[in-house]
Amino acid sequence: MLPLEALKHYFGYEAFRPGQADIITASLNQQDVLAILPTGGGKSICFQLPALLKTGITLVVSPLIALMLDQVVALQKNGIAATFLNSTLSAAEARGRIAAIMAGEVKLLYVAPERLVSDSFTALLETIHQTVGISSIVVDEAHCVSEWGHDFRPDYRQLSRLRERFPTIPVIALTATATHRVRTDITEQLSLKKPFVHVASFNRPNLYYEVIEKSRGKVSLSELTGYIKETEGSGIIYCMSRKQVEKLASELNENGISALPYHAGLSNETRTDHQTRFIRDDVQIMVATVAFGMGINKPDVRFVIHYDLPQTIEGYYQESGRAGRDGEPARCTLFFSPGDIKQADWFIQNKVHPETNEPLEDEQRIARQQLRQIAAYADSTLCRRTTLLGYFGEVFGGNCGQCDNCRFPKPKQDWTIEAQKFLSCVARTNERFGIRHIVDILRGSTQDKVIKYGHDKLSTFGIGLDKSIKEWQHLARSLVQQNLVNESDDGYGILTLNTLSWAVLRGQHQVWVSMPNQLSKEKVTVEKEPNLGPIHTGLFQSLRTLRKELADDQGIAPYLIFTETSLKEMARYRPCSLASFSRITGVGDKKLEVYGSTFVNRIFSYCKTHGLSEAMPHFIPREAVPEKKAAGERTRNVCKLFQNGLYPQDIAKSLEMKVQRVYEHLADGIEAGQIASIEKLVSSERQTTMLKAFDKHGADRLKPIYEELNEQFSYEELRVVRALWKVKSK
Template sequence: MRLWRRKRGLNSEPPFLRGAGGILYNKPADAEIKNPVFVPADALEGALKQFFGYDRFRPGQREIIAAALAGRDVLAIMPTGAGKSICFQLPALLKPGLTVVVSPLIALMQDQVDALVDNGIGATFLNSSLDRETARSRQEAILQGEIKLLYVAPERLMGEVFLGFLDQVRSRHGISGFAIDEAHCVSEWGHDFRPEYRQLQTLRRRYPDVPMYAFTATATERVQQDILHQLRLQNPHRHLASFNRPNLYYEVRKREKQSYGQLLQAIRAQKGGSGIIYCFSRRKVEEVAGRLQGDRIPALPYHAGMSNDQRSENQNRFIRDDVQIIVATIAFGMGINKPDVRFVFHYQLPRNLEGYYQEAGRAGRDGEPANCVLFYNPSDIHSIEYLIDQKPDEQEQRIARQQLSQVVDYAEGIECRRTIQLSYFGEMFPGNCQGCDNCCNPVPLEDWTVEAQKFLSCVARCQQRFGMNHIIDVLRGSKNERVKKYGHDSLSTHGIGKNRSVDQWKLLGRSLLHQGLVSETSNGFRVLFLNDKSWEILRRQRKVTIAVPRRITGKAGTRENERAMVAELLFEELRTLRKQIADEQGVPPYVVFADSSLRAMAQQQPRTLGAFAQIPGVGEAKLKRYGSLFLARIEELAQSQIPASEQLSPPQTPELSALGSNTQQLTLQLYQKGLNIAEIAAQRDLRPTTIIGHLGDLIEQGADIDIDRLVSPEHQAVILDYLTQYGEDSLTLMRDRLGEDYTFDELRLVRGKWRQRL
C-alpha cells in the first residue's frame, strides 16, 4: 500500500485494513506480508466513498467484493451499467500487491485507467500503443509498488517475457488477483469469441494461489459453463445479476419508405445527448452519416472498411463529445466505455437477439434514462437470409436462422419487450414493465380466425409443399407461371383472399408461425406444414388473434421525471464546464463527472465543499480537484435566476417573445439598449462567457444582433470560411486549427451566425 502511504504521509497500513470481525482474505504464499488481514465490515462503504465517491453499493457488488477479499475465485454475470468494474477495482485497493486486469481492447484500457487516475488511484496499462521508453517507465513504477491495477491484453500477458516480469512483481509485492474482463470471450459459444483468451488457463497453473475473477455482461448457461472450465475456476463465488435494465426504454417502430426522415425526426426528438445509430452495411453507415452532417447534426461513421487511425479518431471524438452521434456497423461495440449515451437506434434489423441486447445496452450505462429504438422493416429479413445462405457450414446456417427467427419474434412480438429479451437468457419476467412500447402503448388485437382458416386451408390444398409467398399468391388470385405450373389456379382457395393485402397476409403468416399455429421446415427451404394447433383452427376449436400494426408514438425523447427549468439550465451549464475541463486534461468528459453526478448537482445546488462532497461520484480526489470550480459555476447560475423585481419588459416585437429562454431574452434586451458584454455581465452578475453563450444561441435563432459589434469582419470571414469548408467541429478543435488569435467567444458567436444561415 505504498501509494496510500505516500499520498497521505503515513507509515502504516490504512486503518480499515486492520481489526477483528471483518473479512479475511488469503494472500499469495510468498507475499511480503504473510499474516491474515481483516477488513472490518463497516469499512467497505467508507472505502467506496473515499475512492469512488459513492455512499452505497449496487446490488451484488458487496457480496462479490467480500468474496474477492476472502481470496475466492469469482464468476460474475452483470449487465452493462451494473458496476462490475468496482467489484475488482475496490478489492485491488484493499489488498496488498498488484491486480492484473485482462482487457481485450486498447480503448477500454485507456478509459478505465483515465477514470481511476482521475480518482487518485495508481493504475496504468501496457499495450502496443506505448513506445518502448514509456512502457519501461511504467514497468518500473509497477516494480516500485506505485501501481495497484495493471490493465493488459491477453496476447501480451501470456508472453514468456511478460510472465517473467510478473514473477518479479510477485516476489516483491505479490499479485492479489487476475480480473478477466469480457470473460465471455473465452467461450466459442459467446458472441465475441477471442481465441487468445483460451490461453489464460495457463495462469492457474503458474499462479495456483492467486484468485481469478471472471466478469462479463451477458452469458447463457452454456457460456458460463465454458468460462468455468476454460479458466479453471475453483469453487468460485457465482453471481448472476438480473439482465433487466430498468432505465432503458425499448421500442420497435415500423420503418417507413421515407426512412431517413423518420430517423431524423427521432434524433431531433431526443433533444440532444449522445447517440449511436447501428446500420447493417458499411454503405448505409456512410450514407446516413453524410446525410446527418448535411442536416447540421454532428455525426461520424465507424465501420471495418475504414483505416484503424480513422476509426480510432472518430471513436475518440464521439467519446469526448466533439460529435453527438456515431453511425456504425457492429464493428463498433465491445469495450466502448462511454456511460452517457442517451439513445441507441438500430436503423435496420440486427442479426441475433444477444447482439441486439449488447448493442442497445451501450445506452444508459450511467443508470440515467435512455431510449433504445429498433426501426424494423420485413425486407431486412431477406438481406440477413442472403448472408446466412453464404455460410458454408449447414449447422452454422441452421443456428443463424434460428437466431434470426428469435430477433424477428422480438421485432414483431406483442408481449412485453423485456419478457422476450430476458427469456432468451433464461430469466423469467412477468411483463408489464412500463418501460417498452408494448407495455406503454398496448397493441390492439383483432380476431383473424376466418383469415387464418383460409390461410391454413390453402397450405393444406397446396399439399404442404410450399412457402409463404406462394400461399399468398394463391390466396390473392395470382396467375403467375408458378401458380399455373402446379395447377393451383384451379384450387378452391385461389382468390379467396383478395380482400387482404400482401403485407396483411404476411403479417398473419408470421403471427401464426410465432404463435406456433403453423410449422415451417428447418432445412432452409421454409416450407409451411400444418401441426395439431393448425387443425384445431380449421376445426373451429381455436381462435386466432393478431396484433394490428399501427404507428407507435411511444415515449422516446421523454424523461420519466421532468426537471425544473432552472435545474435543466444548470445541468447544461455544468456539462459545458465539464467539457472544458475534459478538453484541457485530454480525457473524455465522463471521466471528470458522470451525467448522474451533474444532475444531482443541478438538483441539489450545493453551496459548500461539505455539501458538494455528498454528491454521488464525488470522492476525495475529485472534491479537491474540481469542488471549487463547480461550486463557483453553481453559485453563478443560481444568482442569474431572475428575481420578481427584475421581470422582462414586454418584448419590442411579437417575434422576440419566441426567442430564447427568459434569461436569454433579458440579455438580449440589455444588449439592444447598447450595453456591451462586460456591462451586461456586471449588471446581471454573470460571467462574460455566459453572456456570450446567450448571444450565440440568440444569433442562431435569428435575433436582431449586430455581430460586427462583437467580432471583427476579418475574423468573421476566416471562421465562416473554416465552417463552410470543414463543417462544425468542437470549439477546442476549431481554435487549435485556426490559432490563438481567435478566441472561444468569437468562435461561438460566428458559429451561431453560420448555423442561422443554414
C-alpha cells in the same frame, strides 16, 4: 479501510448497488467469481475496489485498447494507481511502467489477451508475482471466452493457460450478458474452482424498447432526423454495411446533425479519432457497424437506433444497452422490414472457410437460428422485455409500461384451435422437426422432405390451408415466446412439447395471439428527469459547460470528471461549500480535492447572480433522539420531505438512513393519513395490479404477493401499496 469506506473515499458513492457487496466479499475471501451484471450495473467496482484492499497487483484482461485507456484514466482521476501495457507504448514507456509495477506503485494493470498468453509476458508476470504479488486475475467482457457468446474471440480461449501457470490466484470473470450455456462455457474455459456466481436481473427499467416499421423497406431521412432532434442527446446508429454507414453519416451532416462513421474499413487512427470525438461530446451521433461499442463507457448515450436488423438477440441486447448507462431514461429503437431478413441471410450464406472457401455449415445453421430469434422479437406483439429477458432465462411477466407493445397493445385473438393443430403436428412428427417443416405439413406442401418422411400421410397434413405461411410462422413464434412449446438452441430449432403444450392440446389452456398487422409507429415520449425548473436548468447547463472546458483542457471525456447524474444533483441541491459538495453522488476524496473548489465557485457565483441559496437536504444525525421516541417524529419528518418534492433516495441521503427504511416510514405515513398520493413512488397501473393481489392474499405477508407477481415489483413498492390498501380497506 472497510469496503464501504473505500467506496466513498475513491468513487464517491455511499452505498453499493445490488449484488456488488456480495461479489466484493467473495473476492476479498479469495474465491473465484463469475458475475453477470447488466450494462450500467457497476461491474468495474466489483473488481476495482477489492484490488485496492488486497495486497499486490490486480491483473485485468481487457479486449480493447480504447477501453483500457478509458478505464485507467477514470481510475487515475479517482486517485487510484492504475496503468496498462499494450502495443501503443514505446519500449521506453513500457520499461518505465514495469519499473513502477515492480516498485509496488501500481494496484491495477490492464493488458490485452493477445499479450497475456505470450511466453515472454507470462515470464514477466511470474517475476511480478514473486516481487509484489498478483492478488487476482480479472477477465472483463468474459463472454468473449465462449464460442456461444455473441462476440467470441479465439485469443480469450488461451486464457486457460494462464490459470495453469498461476493455479492459486483467484479469477474474477465479468460480463453484461451470458445465457446459461455461455456461463457454463466460461466456467469450463477459465477453469473456475467452485466460483461464487452472481447473475443479476437483465432488466434495464430506464430503457424504452420499440420497433418501427420501415416505409417501403426504408427509413425516411426526414423521419430519422426528426427522431434525433426530438430525442436529443448523444446517440448511436447501427447499420449492417460499411457503405450504409458512410452514406447515412454524410446525409446527417448535410442536414445539420453532427455525425461520424465507424467501421472496420477505416484505419485504426481514424476509428480512434472518431471514437474519441464522440466520447468527448464533440459530435452528437456515431453511425457504425457492430465493430463499434464493446466496452465503451460513455454513460450519457440517450438513444441507440438499429437501422437494420441485428444478427442476434444477445448482440441486440448488448448494443441497445449502450444507451442509458447512467440510469437516466433512454430510447432503444429498431427499424424493421421483412426484407431485412433476406439481407441478413445473404451475410450468413457468405460465412465460408477463409482458405478452402467451403461453406461453414455449422456456423451458418446456428446463425440462421439466431436470425429467426431476432426476427421473432421484431415481429412479436408480446412485451419486449418478456422476450429479451426470456432469452437469458429470466422470467418477466406482465406489462412493463416501457415498450411499444405494452404502451400500444394490439387486439388479441383466440387461436387455441390453431395452436392445437400446430402442437398436434409436432407430436405426430415425433418432436424431431422445426417450425418451417411443421408449417409445410399444415399447409399441405409437397416439398421433398415432407414426402420423404411420409408426413403427407399424417392426419394434420393440409389442415392449415385457411391460414397463410406468415400467420402460421407468427403463431409458432408466439408459442415459443409464451413457453407453450420448446425450441432447441443448437441451431436446428427442433420443437418439443412441454407441460403447457399438453395443457393446450387437452383444452385446459387458452392461447391468445396478437397479430402484427402493422408494427408500432405511434409517437412516444420517453419519460425524462423531473423538470429542475428554468433557473436550475440554467445552472445545470453552466456546470455542463464548465465540465466540457475542463475535459478539453485535460484531453479527456467529460464524464470522467463527473457524470450527468452528479451534475443534476449539483443543480438540484446547489452546494456552496466543500463540505456540502462532498455529499454529492460521485464526489470522492480525490475529485473533491481536484475539482471541488472550481465547481463550488461556479455554483456560488450562479446562486449569487440569481438570488438563490444552497438547497442541500438538512442533515439530521441518527443519534439526535432515542429511537423509540423518534419513531413518530422520524415518520413525520420523512413524510414532510417527501411532500416537499424529495425522492426516497434524496431523503435517505438527507437523513443518513437506508432507502428501505425511508419506504418503511413512508408506509407508516400513508397509514397515518400524512400522504395522500403515492403516484411519485408507484404508477397508477402498477398500484392497480398490486392492490388486486392484496385483495386476494390480504396484507399479512409480502412474500406471497411478491412471488405471485413474478417478482416484478420491489418490496419497497409493495410496502407502500400495502399501506394504501389498508387505508382503502378501512
